[in-house]
Amino acid sequence: MAQSVLLTGAAGRVGDAILGRLADEHEWRLLDRDPPTDEQPGEFVVADITDDEAVREAMDGVDVVIHLAGDPRPEAPWDSVLTNNIDGTQTVFEAAVDAGVEKVVFASSNHAVGAFETDERTPEMYRTDDDYLLDGTELPRPGNLYGVSKAAGETLGRYYHDEYGLSVVNVRIGNLTEGHPPIDYERGQAMWLSYRDCAHLFDRCIRADYGYEIVYGISDNDRKYYSIDRARDVLGYEPRDNSADHD
Amino acid sequence: MAQSVLLTGAAGRVGDAILGRLADEHEWRLLDRDPPTDEQPGEFVVADITDDEAVREAMDGVDVVIHLAGDPRPEAPWDSVLTNNIDGTQTVFEAAVDAGVEKVVFASSNHAVGAFETDERTPEMYRTDDDYLLDGTELPRPGNLYGVSKAAGETLGRYYHDEYGLSVVNVRIGNLTEGHPPIDYERGQAMWLSYRDCAHLFDRCIRADYGYEIVYGISDNDRKYYSIDRARDVLGYEPRDNSADHD
Numbered sequence: 356m357a358q359s360v361l362l363t364g365a366a367g368r369v370g371d372a373i374l375g376r377l378a379d380e381h382e383w384r385l386l387d388r389d390p391p392t393d394e395q396p397g398e399f400v401v402a403d404i405t406d407d408e409a410v411r412e413a414m415d416g417v418d419v420v421i422h423l424a425g426d427p428r429p430e431a432p433w434d435s436v437l438t439n440n441i442d443g444t445q446t447v448f449e450a451a452v453d454a455g456v457e458k459v460v461f462a463s464s465n466h467a468v469g470a471f472e473t474d475e476r477t478p479e480m481y482r483t484d485d486d487y488l489l490d491g492t493e494l495p496r497p498g499n500l501y502g503v504s505k506a507a508g509e510t511l512g513r514y515y516h517d518e519y520g521l522s523v524v525n526v527r528i529g530n531l532t533e534g535h536p537p538i539d540y541e542r543g544q545a546m547w548l549s550y551r552d553c554a555h556l557f558d559r560c561i562r563a564d565y566g567y568e569i570v571y572g573i574s575d576n577d578r579k580y581y582s583i584d585r586a587r588d589v590l591g592y593e594p595r596d597n598s599a600d601h602d
Numbered sequence: 603m604a605q606s607v608l609l610t611g612a613a614g615r616v617g618d619a620i621l622g623r624l625a626d627e628h629e630w631r632l633l634d635r636d637p638p639t640d641e642q643p644g645e646f647v648v649a650d651i652t653d654d655e656a657v658r659e660a661m662d663g664v665d666v667v668i669h670l671a672g673d674p675r676p677e678a679p680w681d682s683v684l685t686n687n688i689d690g691t692q693t694v695f696e697a698a699v700d701a702g703v704e705k706v707v708f709a710s711s712n713h714a715v716g717a718f719e720t721d722e723r724t725p726e727m728y729r730t731d732d733d734y735l736l737d738g739t740e741l742p743r744p745g746n747l748y749g750v751s752k753a754a755g756e757t758l759g760r761y762y763h764d765e766y767g768l769s770v771v772n773v774r775i776g777n778l779t780e781g782h783p784p785i786d787y788e789r790g791q792a793m794w795l796s797y798r799d800c801a802h803l804f805d806r807c808i809r810a811d812y813g814y815e816i817v818y819g820i821s822d823n824d825r826k827y828y829s830i831d832r833a834r835d836v837l838g839y840e841p842r843d844n845s846a847d848h849d
Contacts, residue, residue, distance in 0.1 A: 441754070494739065496760055496764060497761045503758055507688070510754065569741075
């Protein structure tokens with residue numbers, strides 16, 4: 356069944372991957388700070404994610420929110436992630452609850468757990484013969500303040516799920532690139548997410564039933580240190596790409 | 603060995619419990635938004651925790667920071683916990699790293715995990731014949747936005763430990779009351795922390811060696827659903843009080 360979906364941060368790379376394949380699958384409302392430069396598959400709202408009133412208006416009649424908006428830079432300074440990522444995400448959750456939205460899909464990041472990649476474990480953990488595996492039940496270990504902000508967003512989701520019954524899934528997105536995996540970059544190959552798998556994964560987040568989940572968003576790479584079992588089991592994620600096929 | 607300790611939020615209840623017993627044990631610098639009303643055991647800095655410059659100045663020459671400052675109300679609104687608790691804590695960590703501080707002791711809270719107390723588990727989990735036990739390795743489940751802010755502070759500590767080698771211990775403080783445990787309140791008795799045990803626990807946080815820890819701060823109550831094993835093992839915490847002795 357097609358859903359009415361609000362996509363925040365629609366003009367970014369993840370939004371591009373999603374809309375490139377799902378434009379006709381759902382009814383879209385798009386929100387971004389930057390106005391669109393070409394034709395869009397739905398109503399486009401130009402607003403900052405911290406603009407409470409605009410975000411509330413954009414939620415009207417929406418079933419599902421995919422919340423991508425925020426400062427996407429791993430090296431982003433604290434003031435920016437505090438405002439855009441932490442405060443912005445709370446604005447989204449609060450408005451979603453008030454608007455009676457059913458599900459919020461939160462774009463978390465591999466950076467929420469980046470500090471598990473210690474000097475002792477790397478580069479071995481990026482290789483197929485290493486069995487180190489994170490599955491989303493571990494406490495966050497952010498490698499930067501951007502990662503701290505993503506972990507905080509996940510905890511906000513936990514609260515809004517527990518308190519208001521909102522369905523929340525956090526997707527710790529890996530390394531999203533179009534066409535082929537990063538070249539000569541083992542880490543990037545281990546956490547590669549193809550555009551095709553990305554769109555499919557978010558489609559599953561829109562359609563599946565769940566309570567509160569943390570899943571890793573990567574393709575079915577031979578090399579991986581993130582488990583995709585939870586995404587398969589709960590969301591019905593069936594990735595079709597594998598960075599090893601591009602060697 | 604006596605340490606030079608900066609105590610933020612010194613005028614609050616936890617600060618009162620600490621200074622009431624440890625005033626002569628360490629060299630204190632005290633910081634609070636509110637000026638003191640009586641004699642203090644050390645230099646007193648009147649400043650808001652979000653005042654970057656004042657916090658940096660207060661760190662000078664300090665070995666250990668006990669960071670209590672923040673909005674302590676479980677029902678505090680988002681804007682206040684975002685500013686005072688999340689942003690304020692980042693200010694403290696950043697200043698501590700720059701000043702070469704060795705340890706930061708962060709006053710976290712039982713509210714970081716309050717939503718584990720579901721309708722299905724309570725009141726059974728507050729009783730001695732129930733074996734439900736949280737030990738600090740579980741993902742946070744805040745019962746309110748104040749709890750979200752405390753979980754975010756813990757994650758900030760994880761980052762500053764991993765990135766800069768700062769020793770960080772998060773104390774999820776239970777129900778701190780002077781003299782005797784809460785009366786006719788099973789939950790409060792299960793998570794009681796006496797003033798005496800509170801002071802001893804923070805003294806251990808000042809003196810012990812650790813990397814990154816999350817511990818529960820409660821007395822050795824017969825009724826408990828928080829493990830104090832980690833506090834015993836890593837910090838050498840030896841509580842002397844038990845809410846069951848006050849029935």
